[in-house]
Amino acid sequence: MALIVQKFGGSSVADADRVRNVARIVTETYRKGHSVVVVLSAQGDTTDDLIEKAREIHPGASKREMDMLLATGEQISIALCAMAIERMGYQAISLTGWQAGMLTDSVYSSARIKRVRAERIQKELDKKKIVLVAGFQGINKYDDVTTLGRGGSDTSAVALAAALHADLCQIYTDVDGVYTADPRTVTGARKIEEITYDEMLELASLGAQVLHNRSVEMAKRYNVNLEVLSSFSGKPGTKVKEVVKTMEKTHVSGVAKDKDVARIALVGLRDQPGIAFKIFSLLAKKNINVDIILQSIGRDDSKDISFTVAQGDAQAARELMEENKDVIGCRSIEVSTEVAKVSIVGAGMAHNAGVACKMFEALFSAGININMISTSEIKVSVLVDERDADRAVQAIHDRFFSEFGNA
Numbered sequence: 182m183a184l185i186v187q188k189f190g191g192s193s194v195a196d197a198d199r200v201r202n203v204a205r206i207v208t209e210t211y212r213k214g215h216s217v218v219v220v221l222s223a224q225g226d227t228t229d230d231l232i233e234k235a236r237e238i239h240p241g242a243s244k245r246e247m248d249m250l251l252a253t254g255e256q257i258s259i260a261l262c263a264m265a266i267e268r269m270g271y272q273a274i275s276l277t278g279w280q281a282g283m284l285t286d287s288v289y290s291s292a293r294i295k296r297v298r299a300e301r302i303q304k305e306l307d308k309k310k311i312v313l314v315a316g317f318q319g320i321n322k323y324d325d326v327t328t329l330g331r332g333g334s335d336t337s338a339v340a341l342a343a344a345l346h347a348d349l350c351q352i353y354t355d356v357d358g359v360y361t362a363d364p365r366t367v368t369g370a371r372k373i374e375e376i377t378y379d380e381m382l383e384l385a386s387l388g389a390q391v392l393h394n395r396s397v398e399m400a401k402r403y404n405v406n407l408e409v410l411s412s413f414s415g416k417p418g419t420k421v422k423e424v425v426k427t428m429e430k431t432h433v434s435g436v437a438k439d440k441d442v443a444r445i446a447l448v449g450l451r452d453q454p455g456i457a458f459k460i461f462s463l464l465a466k467k468n469i470n471v472d473i474i475l476q477s478i479g480r481d482d483s484k485d486i487s488f489t490v491a492q493g494d495a496q497a498a499r500e501l502m503e504e505n506k507d508v509i510g511c512r513s514i515e516v517s518t519e520v521a522k523v524s525i526v527g528a529g530m531a532h533n534a535g536v537a538c539k540m541f542e543a544l545f546s547a548g549i550n551i552n553m554i555s556t557s558e559i560k561v562s563v564l565v566d567e568r569d570a571d572r573a574v575q576a577i578h579d580r581f582f583s584e585f586g587n588a
Contacts, residue, residue, distance in 0.1 A: 182214035183348035188338035192355045193412040194258050195225035204265035216306045220316040220338040223254025244289035248328045255315035263313050273311040283319035291330035297344035332393020339396045343403035350405050357411035358419035362436045362578045375425035380434045383526040383560050387437040433527040433581045438574050440521045443495035446487040449512025469494045473555040521570035524562040537561045543580035549573050
């Protein structure tokens with residue numbers, strides 16, 4: 182039969198009843214004759230509680246020690262779930278990230294997986310055991326515990342699925358799949374049955390919180406079949422794969438919103454070669470990622486350049502530009518954090534003219550002004566005022582999904 186990796190998030194194991202529910206789902210899969218590897222996150226708010234405990238002791242604790250502390254959350258989850266499975270009469274074993282062979286680099290709190298030595302897991306599977314692995318963690322070349330940062334447990338699950346050549350990697354969350362927009366805030370949002378890696382990667386990068394983009398990147402690279410589904414509803418979820426049956430019919434697969442955006446405008450730059458290079462090389466050296474870029478037409482030997490960064494990088498970017506004002510030849514610097522990025526994503530957009538036009542028409546009809554625009558083969562993003570973001574998503578969603586049915 183098949184080898185299936187199942188990952189459960191923090192809300193799925195938040196208390197004893199939910200741990201038992203996870204044990205039930207896992208053992209049902211096992212009873213069908215499948216080999217099962219389970220990856221778990223820390224329970225509920227455990228990670229936040231541990232961070233608060235650290236702040237009580239030392240607000241500036243080193244990232245190495247924070248990793249040692251935070252890794253304990255997932256260990257609690259896997260041990261408790263293994264106990265629940267054992268009580269149901271099945272053999273189970275829990276393994277930490279390092280016991281499972283998760284080898285990482287040494288960037289504490291945001292480590293990257295370098296390789297997975299899955300021999301221990303395979304030995305336990307050969308003994309017909311259900312294997313539970315602590316997500317979000319690994320070990321570096323110094324034998325130090327590391328954590329993988331945001332979305333780390335999703336990444337752990339996909340990495341194990343790739344290393345074990347699993348037939349399927351199921352990501353269980355508190356929602357029953359990927360939707361055309363956030364169903365909590367957008368009226369008429371629909372569950373998507375199938376979506377491509379590229380579309381899911383764009384949605385994840387643009388603010389959709391169902392899957393983290395690192396895990397989708399890895400799934401695409403190693404051709405891991407993903408399924409996103411709820412640990413509570415028991416309904417079929419959304420399949421994420423290379424090619425989907427409905428691709429030719431699809432114009433837009435989803436609408437996403439990201440409020441973690443700041444716009445920086447450099448006004449009155451010298452209109453000469455090399456200015457853009459100077460600006461963005463300064464930002465790159467400080468590891469500040471830039472998203473949307475807009476340059477005005479030069480007039481009177483000057484031009485303006487605007488770009489967006491994550492809100493957490495806005496202050497550092499501003500200070501960097503201020504420090505180098507003379508080098509880049511800038512008259513003034515303007516920063517706004519009261520903006521949001523709204524995007525449409527769809528593999529069929531590249532072959533269907535007028536999709537961007539319909540998006541702009543929807544915003545015009547809703548009386549929403551566009552500040553900046555960015556496009557790619559399967560994505561169109563606009564920057565709008567933050568107060569208009571929710572209305573923008575609803576207007577765009579209504580425009581596409583009312584007219585096209587499945588968009």
